[in-house]
Amino acid sequence: MRYSRRDFLKATAGSGLIALTTGSDGVVAAFAAPPVPIPTPMTKETATFNINGRNYQAEYEARTTLWEVIAVKLGLTGTNRSCNRASCGACSVLLDGTPFYSCHTLAMEAVGKKIFTVEGLGDEKNLHPMQKIGYLYMAADCGFCTPGWEVTAKGLLDKNLNPSVDEVKSALAGHICRCAAYSAIIRTVIDTGKVLRGEAEL
Amino acid sequence: MKKISVYRPTSIEEAIQILSLHGTDAGVYAGGTDLLIRLKNRLKQAPTFLVDIKKIGNLRYIKETPQGGVQIGALTKLAEIAESDVLAKKYPMLVQAFKMISSPELRNASTLGGDLLQEVWCQYLRGAYSCWRNGGYICYGAIGDNSYYHSAMGGRLCYAVYPGDAAPALITLDATVKIAGPSGIKEMSVEQLVPGDMMVDGRIQSHVVRFNEILTEVVIPPPNAGFRASFEKLRPRGVWDFAMASAALGLQLRDRTIEDARVVFGGIAGKPYRERAVEAFLKEKTLSADLANQALAAALANAAPLKYNATKIDMAKGLLASGLDKLAAS
Numbered sequence: 001m002r003y004s005r006r007d008f009l010k011a012t013a014g015s016g017l018i019a020l021t022t023g024s025d026g027v028v029a030a031f032a033a034p035p036v037p038i039p040t041p042m043t044k045e046t047a048t049f050n051i052n053g054r055n056y057q058a059e060y061e062a063r064t065t066l067w068e069v070i071a072v073k074l075g076l077t078g079t080n081r082s083c084n085r086a087s088c089g090a091c092s093v094l095l096d097g098t099p100f101y102s103c104h105t106l107a108m109e110a111v112g113k114k115i116f117t118v119e120g121l122g123d124e125k126n127l128h129p130m131q132k133i134g135y136l137y138m139a140a141d142c143g144f145c146t147p148g149w150e151v152t153a154k155g156l157l158d159k160n161l162n163p164s165v166d167e168v169k170s171a172l173a174g175h176i177c178r179c180a181a182y183s184a185i186i187r188t189v190i191d192t193g194k195v196l197r198g199e200a201e202l
Numbered sequence: 203m204k205k206i207s208v209y210r211p212t213s214i215e216e217a218i219q220i221l222s223l224h225g226t227d228a229g230v231y232a233g234g235t236d237l238l239i240r241l242k243n244r245l246k247q248a249p250t251f252l253v254d255i256k257k258i259g260n261l262r263y264i265k266e267t268p269q270g271g272v273q274i275g276a277l278t279k280l281a282e283i284a285e286s287d288v289l290a291k292k293y294p295m296l297v298q299a300f301k302m303i304s305s306p307e308l309r310n311a312s313t314l315g316g317d318l319l320q321e322v323w324c325q326y327l328r329g330a331y332s333c334w335r336n337g338g339y340i341c342y343g344a345i346g347d348n349s350y351y352h353s354a355m356g357g358r359l360c361y362a363v364y365p366g367d368a369a370p371a372l373i374t375l376d377a378t379v380k381i382a383g384p385s386g387i388k389e390m391s392v393e394q395l396v397p398g399d400m401m402v403d404g405r406i407q408s409h410v411v412r413f414n415e416i417l418t419e420v421v422i423p424p425p426n427a428g429f430r431a432s433f434e435k436l437r438p439r440g441v442w443d444f445a446m447a448s449a450a451l452g453l454q455l456r457d458r459t460i461e462d463a464r465v466v467f468g469g470i471a472g473k474p475y476r477e478r479a480v481e482a483f484l485k486e487k488t489l490s491a492d493l494a495n496q497a498l499a500a501a502l503a504n505a506a507p508l509k510y511n512a513t514k515i516d517m518a519k520g521l522l523a524s525g526l527d528k529l530a531a532s
């Protein structure tokens with residue numbers, strides 16, 4: 001990339017105007033005497049997290065994300081964290097039935113809500129139909145994105161047992177699969193709906 | 203992530219007191235989708251004290267006013283707006299625009315107020331470069347890679363584009379906002395709320411909400427009979443990405459004659475760019491198939507693209523044309 005002098009002037013605003021200033025009365029305008037005492041802010045606290053129907057105690061800081069509580073503090077390592085910036089969907093969990101990115105949700109937001117992670121779906125001995133079908137269709141290649149979309153798809157099927165392909169696509173739009181198993185993922189969700197409705201056998 | 207402390211006030215007055223106490227070290231925390239990225243990347247401009255306003259009970263609602271307009275609380279989630287039946291009936295364009303914001307999971311987390319007041323997504327700022335917005339004295343966007351996140355309509359200090367979709371759509375509907383501050387409630391139009399690249403309380407920001415003020419409500423006036431609107435957005439992927447360019451159009455029609463028009467472009471300038479030349483051109487014209495071509499001649503005459511983003515202007519014009527075509531065909 002080559003920079004011209006003109007570009008540089010733009011960058012330093014040597015040729016630009018000075019931006020308008022509002023609020024020239026200073027940055028910190030503290031009230032002389034606050035009418036009510038201001039409580040101390042929270043930096044660290046302990047709370048109960050209800051994950052897949054079980055209660056767990058965890059201590060967390062104000063800045064701790066929900067994923068850090070679930071996977072690091074409580075050791076429920078099924079939920080994967082990939083991008084840590086709300087751009088891939090691998091870390092999705094349900095809070096009261098609605099999907100959220102757990103890497104981009106502060107832990108304190110989940111206190112008092114019902115958290116659902118992939119561990120709630122099924123385990124090695126007792127697979128959920130979605131996991132069995134996903135296995136047959138090879139909907140998981142490396143498996144990194146799998147816990148995320150499975151949880152979101154569970155949230156969709158809980159509300160709508162008979163989603164169309166377009167509905168599945170738009171519900172799972174916030175998930176990236178680096179192995180590009182997309183068509184198998186969509187077939188899995190559609191067919192899981194069929195099995196759960198009792199229209200197909202596993 | 204940066205170390206933070208969180209206050210959870212239960213009333214607006216208390217929240218404003220806390221914000222006043224800490225000055226620019228404090229920031230409002232609601233959905234957090236924009237804020238958490240700034241905290242994770244440890245931007246200098248990210249707050250240390252968060253004021254969580256979600257414990258304030260009455261800021262999350264969509265309700266009809268007696269006159270037939272709609273009031274939306276600032277804490278209403280984007281998903282709630284995108285799925286609202288009331289809004290879909292009265293302002294279909296608004297719902298269409300909100301369905302195109304980000305990804306489903308992020309729409310469940312982000313709030314209307316947060317979308318309007320979000321920080322710009324310039325990759326240099328988000329990467330914690332020390333630029334104008336982050337306490338420095340240079341704009342890397344103006345000289346570096348400015349193909350996506352930077353203004354093609356000129357700038358003053360910061361060249362980043364205003365990224366939101368809610369604001370262009372709401373400006374087209376002549377919406378206003380209410381802002382609570384230490385001295386009471388202010389009202390202004392959405393257009394006045396986000397003038398772009400402003401120095402407020404010693405910081406550069408896209409909006410005029412001061413450090414001790416809180417956006418509480420958006421009010422949309424009742425829809426007139428004969429009002430048609432469309433929202434077009436162009437982005438690299440169908441989810442997550444911000445608009446390379448977007449165009450919100452609103453036409454007030456009498457039969458096929460345009461009585462009044464709103465044309466607002468997003469993603470091309472430091473603010474939602476209201477193109478008054480096209481609005482004036484469209485007045486008293488008849489809505490027809492070849493109107494789009496004539497309107498394009500009047501559009502974006504004072505474009506000033508940077509080195510790599512001239513395509514934004516072509517995209518914006520294309521979106522204007524396809525929006526007009528759609529409205530003409532409907």
Ligand code: SF4
Pocket residue numbers: 322324325326327333334335336340341342343344352359360361362
């Ligand atoms: S465009 Fe704005 S945010 Fe980006 S580097 Fe320049 S001053 Fe910083």
Ligand code: FES
Pocket residue numbers: 080081082083084085086087088089090091092101102103104
């Ligand atoms: S890890 Fe949370 S969205 Fe990617």
Ligand code: FES
Pocket residue numbers: 139140141142143144145146176177178179180181
């Ligand atoms: S299976 Fe590898 S990322 Fe989806």
